[in-house]
Amino acid sequence: MNVQLRDPKNLMKLSKLGSFHQSKLSFLRSFLNEFKDWEYKRDLFELNDKGHGRAVYSFSKKNKIYSLVCFANEISDEERSDRVIATKWDAAFALYDGVPSKEDLERLALNVPKQEIGRLSYKELTLSRANKSVRIFNHVVDNLSKGIQPDTELLSKVGYLYRTTAVYGSGKFGLADRFRIKNREEIYGPFRLEMMLVYLVRQFTFDQVNHMAKRKNPNIAIELDLNICRNLGIGNSTGLGMAPFIVNHPILLNNWILAREIALKKIREIEKTSKEKLNIFKNCLVKSLKNVANWNTDSDFQNNKIKQLNEDLEKFIKFLNEEFSFENTFAFNKIYVWAEENVGDECIEYIVSMMMEPYDEIVNPLINKMSSEEDDHFNIPVNRTIEELRNILEKNYSDILKIDFKKKENNQNFWFISKNKEEPRMGNRYEIDGSNLEQPLAIARDIKKLYETIFTQKNSLKIGRFLTNNNHLRHVVRRAFITEKFPYAEIQDNTIGSKLMPIDMLRLKLSFFGAIKFDPRSDKWLRICMFQGAPLPSDLKSFDNHWIYNSLN
C-alpha cells in the first residue's frame, strides 16, 4: 500500500499548522535522547541568602563540554516584565562552548545580564533570560523552609518556577555563528543547544529554591521532592518575534514538516501492527489525556479548541474501544482515515503525534534530517524560463493566486521591525504609520504580484533576463523555485489578511520545540511550558521515552 504525503495546500494552511502538537520528533525530546549518556555536573554554585549570584552547569562527553553560566540578579517587582521590551530579569544565562575561565565568567557577568545590549563572543552558543513566577516561587521557598513540600495543586496550575522570555542563538549579539558548530554530530537536530540551555535552567531553578529555603531556615528546611521537580518544567512567553522565523527559513520549515509527514506516511503503510506497538499507542493516548485536562488558559480562542479536542478525543476513544479492531490490516491508516472524516484539526494532529510514539525505528532516523542549509538554495536558477516559473506558481500557489489583494481586508496588516527593540511587529496599514518600511513577509501578496507580472511575458524568456527589469520581485522568484524542491516550504495562507491569527505561526514552531499547554494571552503572544514531566539530569542514564505523558499535573 502506498500512502501519499499529505497535500501541502491543505496542510500548510495556518489554521492546520496552528493545531500541531508536540511529538517524538520534538526538539526537546530528541535533545534528551542525544545527551542522555553525557556527564552532567554542577560545577559552580555561589548564591547568597536571597538566591542571587552565579552558577555553572555542564554536560560533557570525551573532550567535548558545554557549560551553562547562570547569573541570578535582584530586581524589583516593578521591573519584572515578560515583554521583550524589558531590560532586567531575575536571571540571565549563556551556554558556553567548553569550560569558562575566570576571565570568561567576569566578561559574561558584565554582558549576559544586559542581554540584547550586551556583547557575546564566538565562545558562547546561546543566550537567554528568565523571570520567576513570583507567586509559585515564593510559595515553594516558604514551604521548603518550613520543612513542608509545596501545594502540588497550586504548582500544577502554573507548571514551572521560572519562565524564559527569549532564547537566542545563531550569531545573535555576537554569539557563535552556526557555521562554527553545525558539523558537530550531537547537535544535528535543530535548536539542540537552545534546548540544552532551557533544560539546564530548569535544574538551576530547583537548586535555587532549595538553596534559598536552606539559607532561610537551615535546621528545618527540606529539599523539593524529586517527583515534584520532575513535574515542573520551564515556562516561556513568546510574542511575534518568533513568527517571521518560519517565513524566513522556508527550507527548515519544509524539513520539519516533511519529517512529520514521512513518519505519518510510513506508519499508515504498516500492514500488521504488533501488540506491543498497539499497547504503547494506547497507553500514551490515555496518559496524555491528563495533559489536555490540565491545559488551562483564559483565551476563548484556545478554550474553544481545547473543548473541541476533548469532545473529539472522547469520540475517538469510543471508536477505538467499540468499533475498531487492531487485528485489521493497515490499522493506523484506518485510524487516520477515520480521524479525517470524523474529528477536527486539533484532534487529527493530536492523533498523528500519538501514532509516532511506538515507532522509534521510523521516527529516529528522521530527526537528523530536520536541520537545513538555506544558503545551498539561495541562488536563483537564472537560466530557467518564465514558462517554468508560471507552472511552479500555478501548481504550488493555486489557492494564494485566488486571493484578491485589492480588497482592504486581504491587505490589512504589515510586518515591521520596531526601532526600540529591533523585534518584529505587526500593524494595521490603514491605522498606523510605517508601511513604507514593510518587511518582506507578505509572501502571498507578492507571489500574486509576480504571477500577474509574468502573465504578459514570453514563455521562453530567461529568469535572469526577466529580473533585469523586475528586481522588486526577486525575493519571491527565489521562493518560488525553493518550493519546487521543498513542497512544505511555504505557508499557504495570507500573512497580512485581517483574519490572520499570528499565534498559529507561534504554535507551529513551539509544537516542534516540544511545548505543551499553549496558553494564548492575545492573538499575538502566548505562554507555554517545556520539559514538564522530563527526567532530571540524574535520571538521564535510564528514563522512559514517553516521559511527556507521565506528568502528575
Place this chain on the structure above:
Amino acid sequence: MISFSEIETTVKRATRSVGFSWGISEEVGKNIRLLEMFGLPGVKNINKYFKIYNGEKFENINLFSKSNISKKHYCPIIAGVNFFDQSSAISDLNYLEISNLAFPLLFIPFVSRTSEILGKRIFLKIDNKEFLFNFNQSIYSNYLSGEIVEKSEKINLQFIENKNSFSESEWSELYKISENTFVEETEESKQKAAGAGLTDND
C-alpha cells in the same frame, strides 16, 4: 566581535533602506558576509558606498557586453546582480571590460558566486589589483591592504577554461609514485582475489 550573521542581517536592512529591493538586499547581505569570511573589507566598503549612494548618480549596467563604458561611475550592486543573472550569456564572451565601476570590491562576491555556478575560474583585474576566483571556495589575490577602494578606472574580467595547472609528464610522475601502494599481482591472486568469475562465457 560582530558575528557574520549580524553582518548579513544588518547589511540586508541597510541595503533596503537606501532604496534597493528586498530581493537585491538579500543578495548584498549574503555578499558582504562572504567578503568578510574571505577576509576582504566588505563592511567598510558598503558603509562608505551607502554614505554617498543617494547623493551621487550612478549608472546601471543592465545588459553586459564585451565593453561596458560609462562616463559616470557604475553602481557595483546593480552591475553585480545583472552580471550574476546573465552569467551564462556573459561567459560566452570569454572576456569583458568595465570602465568606471564604483566601489569595485562590492562587485567581487557576485563574481565569486558566478564562478561556482558556472564551474569556471574567473580572473578579475581591478586596475592593478588581481583576483582569481576559485569556484567560490577561495579567492587568490595580490590585494591585501584591506582598504576601501572607491573607484576603479578599468576592470578586466576573464573566464578561464577548465584545464589542469600541471603538465602531462608531471601527472605521470606523480601517478607512478602513487603506484607504490599497489600489490604486485601473482597467478594465485589473479585466480582468487578479484571476486568475479573466471569466464564470462557461461
